[in-house]
Every structure is written in C-alpha cells, then in structure tokens.
Amino acid sequence: MQKSRLLFLCFLFLQTLAYSQKGNYVIKQYTSENGLPQNSVKAIKFDKSGFCWLATESGIVRFDNNNFKPYGSDIVKGLKSERIVAMMTDTAGTILAQGLDFQNIKIGSSSSQYSFLPVLTDTNISFVTTGYLTQSLALDSLWQSIYDTKTIPAVKEPGGLKNGDIYLFLGEDAWFIRKSGPMKLKPFASEPTGSMVINDNYFLQIWPGNKITCWNNGIGQAGQIDGELAGNKNFLRGEFKALWCEQGSFIYAGGNVYELSYKNGKVSSRLVISNLNLEMPLCIAYRPDLNTYYIGTGTQGLFTIKISDFIYSNIPPESGPENYYTVGKTSNDDIIVINAIVHPDNTSFHVPLLNNHSRAMYTDSEDRVYYESEFQLFRYNSKTRTLDKNILQLDNRAMAIIPVVEDNTLLLCTHSTLYKTTLEGKIIWQKKLPEGTTATALLPLRNEEYLLATSEGVKWYDLKDQKITRSILDSFNIRNVYQDNQNRLWIGTDGKGSYLFSNNKVYSLSSGPRGAFSSIHSFIEDKNGNFWLPTNNGLYKVAVNELADFATGKSKSFFSSAFNNTNGLRTNEFNGGAHPNFQWLKDSALLLPSINGLIKFYPNRLTADFPQEKIYIDEISIDGQPVVLSKINESIELKPTFQALNIRIACPFFGNKENLKLEYNIGNDIDQWIPVPSSGIISINTLPAGDYKLMFRKAGSNKDTPNASIAINIIVSPFFYQTGWFLAGIVLLMASLGYLYSRRRLAKLEKEKLKIEKIVELRTEELNAAIVQLENSEIALKQSNHVKEQIVATVLHDIKSPLFSMRMAGKSLVKNWNKSNDENLDQVIGLNQLIGELSRFTDQFFSWAASQQEHFKVTKTKFSLQQIFGDIEALFKEILQVNNNRFSIPETDIQCFTDKEILVLILRNLVDNANKNTENGIISIQAAFKPEGLQIQVSDTGKGLNAFQIENFLNRDKAVKNGRMGSVIILEMLDKIDGALQVNSEQGKGAVFTITLRENKS
Structure with missing residues (x-):
C-alpha cells in the first residue's frame, strides 16, 4: 500500500501542465516574382462565378487560385489608364471598378460556358470607400456642392450600407443620405482614424484610445470596442487599419487581425489571425467556406491566410518527439500517446508511461x-x-x-x-x-x-x-485490415499497394493521387459512408462504395478529397502499423498520429465535397488569331489548313489544388483523357475533316456530377477535293471514262477471243500431261509403299536373328556357368556384341522412323564441330577397341549451322559402318570449308568397297533390299539438312565418306 502511494506521488510530481496551440495558419504570398503582375493590391472581390478580382496599378487582375490573368487596355477596349483606384460590389454582387481617369469598368458573372470579360460601362456609379455601391443622385449633387467650396482638392470617402443608405463625413460636412433625401449630421472635432460599415447596416467610426461612434439610421452612439482588440497597444495608439469586405469588418493592428461584430448596441472583437508582418494592408476578403483570408497590401502583394483545418496539442517537451503510432482513449475522451495524456480541450501533461515503442x-x-x-x-x-x-x-x-x-x-x-x-x-x-x-x-x-x-x-x-x-x-507485409458492414475486407500493406477482398476475389485499389494509396495506414469509416485514409502522402476522404465500385470495375472513376500541408498539416506523412492508431471523440472529432504531432479535426466540418465551381472557356485562338467568345454559338469552325487551335480554360476553385484535376478528351475514345496543363492552355494541331466534340471535365467526375464538364463542338471543313460536289464530279468523270474504256475493251476482247481459245487448247494438253504425271505419281507411291513393306520385312528379319542368338547365348551361359571363367567371358563378350548390334540397329531404325513423321521439323543452330567430334569419340572409344581400331580426329575451330542432332546421327552411322569394315586400323574424322560448302570426311583403313558396293550404298531402293538400313537413314537425313554424300574407296585401302553441307560456307 505504501509502495502504491509512493508511486502515485511520483506521478503527480512528473505530470506537468501544457496549453493548447494558437495561431495555426497556412500563409502564401503572391508577388510579381511568382505571377502577380504588380505588388500593389488595392481591392479584392469575388464574383458570383467564384473568380477573385484584384485592383492593381497594372489593371484589373483575375485570379483562379492557379493563374493570374491581367485585364489591361489591350483587353478592355477604350481603357485609358491601367491604374485602378477603386473596386467595389453592389448589393446584387456585380463588381464595378474605377480607373485613374474616372472610367467605370463592369465585371459581371460569367455565362454558362464562357468567362466574362471586364468592359467599360456608362453606368453612373457613386463609389464608396467602404460598404456597398449604390446609384445616388443625392450623393453626387451633395458632393459637388461640397467640392466646389473647398480650396484644396477633397477626397470623397463615403460608406454605403446594404440597404442603400450612405454616410459621408468630411471635416464639418457630415451627412446621412437616404433614398428620401440627405440628413445633416453633427460633425466631430477630429477626424476618425478609421471608418467602415459593420454588420451591413451600421457605420462605425474609430478614434485612438478605443473611442468609437456607431451610427444607426443617422443616430450616433459613442462607446468602445470590447474583446481582445481592446488590449492591443498599437490599436490604442491609433496605429491600425480598418478593413471591410462583404463577409465582415476587420481591424489590423500590431500584426494581428481582429473581426468586429455589432450586437445589442455593442461592438465586440475577436482575434482571428496573429503574428503577421504586413507593412501596408489596404484591403481584405474572407471566404467562410474555406476559412481563408485574402489581404492586399501596398507593396507586398497578395497574402492568402488559411486557418488550419487541423488542431495540434502542445505536448510537453519531456514527453519526447511527437512521432506517434498508438493512440489510446479513456471514457472521458482523454487521449493516451507516448508519455503524455491529452485532454479534450487540447491541454496535455507529461506521464512517464515508457510506451515509446508500443504498437498495441x-x-x-x-x-x-x-x-x-x-x-x-x-x-x-x-x-x-x-x-x-x-x-x-x-x-x-x-x-x-x-x-x-x-x-x-x-x-x-x-x-x-x-x-x-x-x-x-x-x-x-x-x-x-x-x-x-x-x-x-x-x-x-x-x-x-x-x-x-x-x-x-x-x-x-x-x-x-x-x-x-x-x-x-x-x-506482402500487411499493415492493417478493416472489415466493413458488407463483410468486405480492406487491406493496407507496407508500401506495396492497398487491396479489397470481396466475394472471394482480391482487387487492387488505385494507387491514388501521387501514389498515396500505396501506403494506407487505416481505413476509417465515418457515419456517412466515407473512408478517411491517412497515408504517407496526405489524408484523403473517399466514399466507401465509390472506391469499391472502382476497384471491382463497376465504375470508371472515383473522387477523393485530399488534405495536406495546404490545409494546415505540419507534415503529409501519417503513421500506422499500430492498433488502435486513431480515435473518435464524443464531439465527433477524429484523432490521428503522424510523424510530427497528434492531429485532431472534425470531419463533418471540413469542406471535402467535389469542386462545385464551373469550368469556363477563357480564351480561344486559331493560328495565333484570337476568337471573340461572344460570337461563338455552338461550334468552332476550322479551315482544313489550320495549324493550331489554342484554348484556355479556367475553374475558380480555391480549395486544395489536389482536388481539382482538369482533363480533356477529343474524338471517339471516351476513355482516353489527357491532363490539362497548370496553365489551363491546350493546343490541338491539325485534325482531319469532320465533326468533333472537345470535352473538358474534372477528374473523378461522372455523368451525374453537377458542373463537372463542358463541351465544345468543332467542325473541321474538308478540302475542296474532300467535298461531296467534288466527289460527285469525280464519279461522273469516272463513269464517262469507263464508258469509253468499255467500248474499246469490247473490241479488244473480240480480238483476244481467238487467242483465248488457243490458250484453252494448250491448257487442255497441259492438263492431260498433268493427269499422266499424276498416274505416274500414283505408281511411285505404290513403289514407295512397297519399299516401306520391304523395310518392315527387313527389320523383322534382322531383329529376329540377333534376338535368337542372344537367347541361345544366354541359355549356353546359364548352362555352362560352372565352366572356366575364360569360356564364360567369351560368351559374355559375344552376348555384348549382339546387344550392341541390336542397339545400333534400333537407334538407326527409330531415327529414320521419326524423320518420316508428318510433324518432324529440322531445327538449325550454330555449334562447334569439335564438340560433336569429341562426343562421337567418347561414344565409340570402347566399341572401336573390340576391332582393335582407334580414332584420328584433328582439332578444328569450325562453327557449323545445321540441325545438330541429325548431323550427329549421320556421323555415328558412318563411324559405325567404318568400324564394322575395319580391323587393326584407323578411323578419321575431319572437316574443311570448300567452295561448294562445308565438307566433313569419315575415312577408314579397312577393306574398302568396290564399285558395286558403293552403288548399293548410295541407292536407297537397293539398300533397302539388301537390308542396309544405315545407308537409307544417312541418305534421307542428308536430304533433311540439304546435304550430299560422296563415297571414294579402293579395295584393301579403306573408304572415304564425304558429307557436303551446301548452306555452310566460310
């Protein structure tokens, strides 16, 4: 008991409190060095189509989160100055800008297919410095009277409310302008440091020391701003900038951004961004759907600041590196990781659990x-x-x-x-x-x-x-397995891909974006039928059934939402190989381990749907000449000689760029899609005449996905020689020529008729001759069958005698077993000779029989003659000793190209024949190249052959009759390899057998 108390006190001593993390942002800066045409961004507005428009001193610039496109005097016809001094929206969402020369520019919404071009407009617009634009003749008239009384140029800085009311303050002139007419207000002794619209229908003025007046229906209420801004020293000194956009009112002070709100007569503030370093903030825009702020500056360009989608707890340093695997949980949602416990409010404390390598x-x-x-x-x-x-x-x-x-x-x-x-x-x-x-x-x-x-x-x-x-x-090394409610198994491996096991079949999953699905650490299914997949290359959300249908071939595409550094992750690499390696909390938060921290987020709060923004055609040019989009109705018509059709497309998607992959297809192959370059420009060089449909789509979409694709019809007109009239003329011309040709042809046919009759007679004679030849072939076939019958009879006769002799020799050997060893040895030697003769005869016969098969094929290869000479020498060495013969084989380096097995068979027969007819002699094998081909000679010093014997050896019919199967096999095998045999002999001096292989020449 005392030991347990001591251990408990030790834990209390070692457990130290830490606090949750603040200021987790993803900040990007765009300047003239990475695409922004000019670094002074005076206004930021988003149109209804989703495009971001910037007012700069190099014209109006459109941004689609991928490319900046400037609209200067070269595009906006009639524009005198590139410098844009103001840009606001009216209550309908139409964006209007004003140039240095007070020219008004209108930016409307894009059409269903083509993006909108800014154009000059004659609309009378009363520009404001904060709030909404409105048309007010009362403001224009009032301002003109004020302006005329000033000795120095005055700057008009009104504020427009969403209901159309306007506040105007300039020194002693203070007015509240309603539709019913202007109302004089009591001016203040000092000009406010900042003014802006708040909550759409109120006007706020701010002085140093946190003094404010908030106007409602022309009545001012003094007070102060509550909340976190009240303690900002820069703000209290009057060092701040008031920033307004349709989504909120903000104050930038001391490197921090505060959001203001008005409720029940009080203005409150909350810190939304901290620790910024902006030298001259001029404007702001906020996208609540993306939780992203866009801030324009006077010299530093454009900043995008995304509030992270993910939460990281500050783990005490003594807990060790934040490289986590196993994630445990208690009943009150305390999370257990390596040497630390994290509370639901993201505070944590150190606990020496010694679980650094725990995997369960x-x-x-x-x-x-x-x-x-x-x-x-x-x-x-x-x-x-x-x-x-x-x-x-x-x-x-x-x-x-x-x-x-x-x-x-x-x-x-x-x-x-x-x-x-x-x-x-x-x-x-x-x-x-x-x-x-x-x-x-x-x-x-x-x-x-x-x-x-x-x-x-x-x-x-x-x-x-x-x-x-x-x-x-x-x-495969398996890292994790998950069984879903349909009993499908989802399997993750250690970097070797992921798999689905369903209906007793294994299906390979797609490698996913940037190969991320090759290492899926967990298949985490939420209540809405989605997988959350932590990988070595980011976190992905995908519908379970969509992924299954794609893996099993039921669908051709699926969409996965990517979350990575762009969304606020410290690292894209998650960890796995542990159980459990994720946890759901009671408030629907999901916790995942990574190599750099414990990640907490709320899946139901993330924007992870398919990009809903439309795809727009931005520019079209044919052979370098721009095409006016407004003149395009349904099709683009191209001449047959066109060289290049360039089309630029844009999609104003400001989420994670990994989730928008544009691709295009042209032609009939609907499965062949080509990625659109990041510039959005595709080039089509030359097309055959015909009608085409050019399709653009978002990767992962299908036919039911809204705003997923657009199509352009393209018609390539044919050359004149490809037109129907030209083809009809050709047909008519060909018909006329055919008629003339047929007339001449008939006359010629009459002349050739007699010639054909003579040819028929000649062919008849040739046919008769062919019949005679066929009859002779029949006779020859009968003779061939007769020869084969003789061969069979010879085989039966030749094999019968050795078998009988072997039987008698065997009986004698058994009977006389007790006799002397010398006698038995003689009988065994004789039996061995009979077996050898029978074996050689069998080899010869079956080699010949195989060559007679219909499917017998000659296989030619390149090989060394010295090798087969050596094999023959080794085979016949003991056989030659029986007749006291020996070999003489000079070394050769000749390479032969023929069927090796057939050549070996021929040489073995010739050597065997030479051994039979030679005693106490020499058998030689040698080869040499001659003009007529490669020659191989087998010679002996035996008794030789006379002319009659040579003729019988070279004549197949006589060889069969005389029972010389060896010569028959040699001659037929030589025919197979295009060889010839020549025999030279003189009785008493031996014989020379010369093989000539005509295909082998030096």
Whole structure:
C-alpha cells in the first residue's frame, strides 16, 4: 500500500501542465516574382462565378487560385489608364471598378460556358470607400456642392450600407443620405482614424484610445470596442487599419487581425489571425467556406491566410518527439500517446508511461490502459494515475490487445504468440502461432475464427484447431485490415499497394493521387459512408462504395478529397502499423498520429465535397488569331489548313489544388483523357475533316456530377477535293471514262477471243500431261509403299536373328556357368556384341522412323564441330577397341549451322559402318570449308568397297533390299539438312565418306 502511494506521488510530481496551440495558419504570398503582375493590391472581390478580382496599378487582375490573368487596355477596349483606384460590389454582387481617369469598368458573372470579360460601362456609379455601391443622385449633387467650396482638392470617402443608405463625413460636412433625401449630421472635432460599415447596416467610426461612434439610421452612439482588440497597444495608439469586405469588418493592428461584430448596441472583437508582418494592408476578403483570408497590401502583394483545418496539442517537451503510432482513449475522451495524456480541450501533461515503442493498446471499463513496453505488459490507471509495470512478460512485441467480452479477459497477440490472460495479467493459456507466421494485427471474425495480418499476407486462423485455413497476398507485409458492414475486407500493406477482398476475389485499389494509396495506414469509416485514409502522402476522404465500385470495375472513376500541408498539416506523412492508431471523440472529432504531432479535426466540418465551381472557356485562338467568345454559338469552325487551335480554360476553385484535376478528351475514345496543363492552355494541331466534340471535365467526375464538364463542338471543313460536289464530279468523270474504256475493251476482247481459245487448247494438253504425271505419281507411291513393306520385312528379319542368338547365348551361359571363367567371358563378350548390334540397329531404325513423321521439323543452330567430334569419340572409344581400331580426329575451330542432332546421327552411322569394315586400323574424322560448302570426311583403313558396293550404298531402293538400313537413314537425313554424300574407296585401302553441307560456307 505504501509502495502504491509512493508511486502515485511520483506521478503527480512528473505530470506537468501544457496549453493548447494558437495561431495555426497556412500563409502564401503572391508577388510579381511568382505571377502577380504588380505588388500593389488595392481591392479584392469575388464574383458570383467564384473568380477573385484584384485592383492593381497594372489593371484589373483575375485570379483562379492557379493563374493570374491581367485585364489591361489591350483587353478592355477604350481603357485609358491601367491604374485602378477603386473596386467595389453592389448589393446584387456585380463588381464595378474605377480607373485613374474616372472610367467605370463592369465585371459581371460569367455565362454558362464562357468567362466574362471586364468592359467599360456608362453606368453612373457613386463609389464608396467602404460598404456597398449604390446609384445616388443625392450623393453626387451633395458632393459637388461640397467640392466646389473647398480650396484644396477633397477626397470623397463615403460608406454605403446594404440597404442603400450612405454616410459621408468630411471635416464639418457630415451627412446621412437616404433614398428620401440627405440628413445633416453633427460633425466631430477630429477626424476618425478609421471608418467602415459593420454588420451591413451600421457605420462605425474609430478614434485612438478605443473611442468609437456607431451610427444607426443617422443616430450616433459613442462607446468602445470590447474583446481582445481592446488590449492591443498599437490599436490604442491609433496605429491600425480598418478593413471591410462583404463577409465582415476587420481591424489590423500590431500584426494581428481582429473581426468586429455589432450586437445589442455593442461592438465586440475577436482575434482571428496573429503574428503577421504586413507593412501596408489596404484591403481584405474572407471566404467562410474555406476559412481563408485574402489581404492586399501596398507593396507586398497578395497574402492568402488559411486557418488550419487541423488542431495540434502542445505536448510537453519531456514527453519526447511527437512521432506517434498508438493512440489510446479513456471514457472521458482523454487521449493516451507516448508519455503524455491529452485532454479534450487540447491541454496535455507529461506521464512517464515508457510506451515509446508500443504498437498495441486497450482501455478497459475502469479506464485502465493496457499496453506493451519492451516485451512487457504494463497497465496504467488513468483515474488514480498509477502504473503497474510488467504484469506479464511477453515473448515478443505485442501487436494487438483485444477484450474477450464473454469472460472479461484479454487476448494478446504478439508477433509469434497468442495469450489469453485475466485483467491482472495471469495467463489462462498461451499458443504459438504456426511456424513462419509473423503477426502484425489481429481481427476477430466469428466462432473462434480470427483474421491474422502478417508479414506474409492475410491469414484466416482457426483458434480452436490452431490452423490457418486460408491465405491471400502471401508476398506482402500487411499493415492493417478493416472489415466493413458488407463483410468486405480492406487491406493496407507496407508500401506495396492497398487491396479489397470481396466475394472471394482480391482487387487492387488505385494507387491514388501521387501514389498515396500505396501506403494506407487505416481505413476509417465515418457515419456517412466515407473512408478517411491517412497515408504517407496526405489524408484523403473517399466514399466507401465509390472506391469499391472502382476497384471491382463497376465504375470508371472515383473522387477523393485530399488534405495536406495546404490545409494546415505540419507534415503529409501519417503513421500506422499500430492498433488502435486513431480515435473518435464524443464531439465527433477524429484523432490521428503522424510523424510530427497528434492531429485532431472534425470531419463533418471540413469542406471535402467535389469542386462545385464551373469550368469556363477563357480564351480561344486559331493560328495565333484570337476568337471573340461572344460570337461563338455552338461550334468552332476550322479551315482544313489550320495549324493550331489554342484554348484556355479556367475553374475558380480555391480549395486544395489536389482536388481539382482538369482533363480533356477529343474524338471517339471516351476513355482516353489527357491532363490539362497548370496553365489551363491546350493546343490541338491539325485534325482531319469532320465533326468533333472537345470535352473538358474534372477528374473523378461522372455523368451525374453537377458542373463537372463542358463541351465544345468543332467542325473541321474538308478540302475542296474532300467535298461531296467534288466527289460527285469525280464519279461522273469516272463513269464517262469507263464508258469509253468499255467500248474499246469490247473490241479488244473480240480480238483476244481467238487467242483465248488457243490458250484453252494448250491448257487442255497441259492438263492431260498433268493427269499422266499424276498416274505416274500414283505408281511411285505404290513403289514407295512397297519399299516401306520391304523395310518392315527387313527389320523383322534382322531383329529376329540377333534376338535368337542372344537367347541361345544366354541359355549356353546359364548352362555352362560352372565352366572356366575364360569360356564364360567369351560368351559374355559375344552376348555384348549382339546387344550392341541390336542397339545400333534400333537407334538407326527409330531415327529414320521419326524423320518420316508428318510433324518432324529440322531445327538449325550454330555449334562447334569439335564438340560433336569429341562426343562421337567418347561414344565409340570402347566399341572401336573390340576391332582393335582407334580414332584420328584433328582439332578444328569450325562453327557449323545445321540441325545438330541429325548431323550427329549421320556421323555415328558412318563411324559405325567404318568400324564394322575395319580391323587393326584407323578411323578419321575431319572437316574443311570448300567452295561448294562445308565438307566433313569419315575415312577408314579397312577393306574398302568396290564399285558395286558403293552403288548399293548410295541407292536407297537397293539398300533397302539388301537390308542396309544405315545407308537409307544417312541418305534421307542428308536430304533433311540439304546435304550430299560422296563415297571414294579402293579395295584393301579403306573408304572415304564425304558429307557436303551446301548452306555452310566460310
């Protein structure tokens, strides 16, 4: 008991309080160095189509979050000065700008297909410096009378309310101008430092020292601004800038931006951005849907400041690096990470849990947290803040801790073993996993069946029989497995792709944007049927069924929303390989581990839908000549000689750029889509005559997605020789020529008729000759069949005698077994000779028989003659010793190109024949190139052949009759390889057999 108290006091001492993070923004600055034409941005407005318009001293500039497009005097016809001094919107959302020469420019909404071009307008506009534009003849008349009384030029700075009322203050002149007429107001002794419209229908004036007057229906109410702005020293000194836009009223002071609001007669403030370094802020715009501020400056260009979609807690430094894997949770939504506990309000404190390498965690109903630390099971009581170390020694790293509800026990899975224990760490049973299995995760299925994620694939494991009943993806290291409500398995690997297992089939998922889906750390399904996928390259949201349909081939596209550094993540790399590695909180927040901090966000608050902004055609030019968009109705007509059609498109999407990928298609292949370059310009060079549809779409869209695509019809007119009239003329001309030709042809045919009759007679004679030839072929076939019958008879005769002799020799050997060894040896030698003769005869016959098959093919290769000479020498070495013969084979480096097996068969027959007819002699094999081809000679010093024997050897019919199968095989095989045989012999001096291979020449 005393030990537990001491441990508890130690924990209280080590646990230190930290505070939640502030000021998490993503700031981008655009200047003349990265696309902005000029660094002085005086006004920022968004039109109804979604485009951002900037007033600069280089003209009006349109921004679509990707490209800046200036509209100067070259585009706005009649514009005298590029310098834009003012730009405001009216209550209908129409943007109007004014140049240095008081020229008014109108920016309306874009059409359904083509973007709007700014144009000069004669509309009488009473410009204001804050609030909404309105047409007010009373203001113009009043201002003119004031202006005429001034000895120095005066600057008009009225404020327009959304209801059309206007406030005008200039020294002693103070007016409230309504539609019914102007009303004189009491002026103030000093000019305010800043003035602006607030809450659309009130006018606010601000003096140093936090003194304000808020006007409502021409009645001023003095007071001060409450909230965080009241303590800003710069603001109190009057060093601030009042900024207004349709979405709110703001004060910039001391590097901070404060939002003002008016309610119940009081003006309050709240800090929205801190620690900025703006030298001369001039204007502001705010997009609540993106939680992004746009601030224009006098010298620093344009700033976009996005409030992060993600929240990071300040973890105490003593807890160690914020590289997290396992994320635990208690019943009151306290989050357990490495050596720290984070409260729901994002405060945290240090706890020495020693869980730096833990990959599995479980919290029971008493808020006791079980986890593994260096192969030991620890338990931390979050209520008493006590730690029980090593309640169980494990054999390896724990990868899963699963509660068994039925008996209130725990199932622990390490890399190699399953443990069932009590909540106190007592082992109930311990079972080794099958040999060669390295577990990385464990998922309960049913009836004591579990799904094992391993470094060797996904296994179905029967706990009762301790057997693996099924296995998939055996060559992959599995990081996580998730089973959805349709019993589909979603599988993530260690960088080798992600997979879907459905209906007993494995489907590979798309690699995803920038290959991110190759490493999905978790498949996190929300209540709306979406996956949240943390990867090594950002966080993605995708509809579960859309992803499944794409993987199984039911659909051709799917859309995934990307979240990365652009949305406020410190890093795009998340962590996985732990269980659990995410947590849902009661307020619908989701927490994820990354290599740089614990990430908290609210999925239902994120803008993660498909980009809804339309795609617009911005510019069209044909061979460098611009086309006026207003003159295009339905189709673009091109001459057949056109060289280049350039089209610029734009889509004013200000979300994450990863979520808008434009692509185009032209032609009939609807599945071939080409990415549109970041410039938005595509070039089409030459097209055959015909009608085309040029399609632009957002990647991931389908036919039911709104605003997903636009189409342009293109007609390429044909050359004159491709027109129907030209073709009709050609047909008429060809018909006339055909008629004339047919007349001449008939006359010629009459002349050729007699010639054809003679040819028929000649062909008849040739046919008769062919019949005679066919009859001769029939006779030859009969003779060939007769020859084969003779060969069969010869085979039966020749094989019968050796077999009979072998039988008799065998009987004699058995009968005389007890005789002397010399006699038995002679009989064995004789038997061996008979077997050798029978074997050689069999080889010869079957080689010939194989060559007679219909599908027999000659396979020519390049090989060394020396190699096959050596093989023949080794084969016949012992056979030659029987007749006391020897080889003489000179070395050669000749390479031969023919069928090696056929050539070896021929040479073996010739060597065998030479050995039979030679005793105490020499058998030679040599080769040489001759003009007529490669010659190979097999010669012997035997008894030789006479002319009659040579003729019988070279005549196949006689060879068959005389039972010389060897010569028949040699001659037929030589025909197969385009060879010829020549025999030279002189009786008593041996014979020379010369093979000539005509295809082989040096």
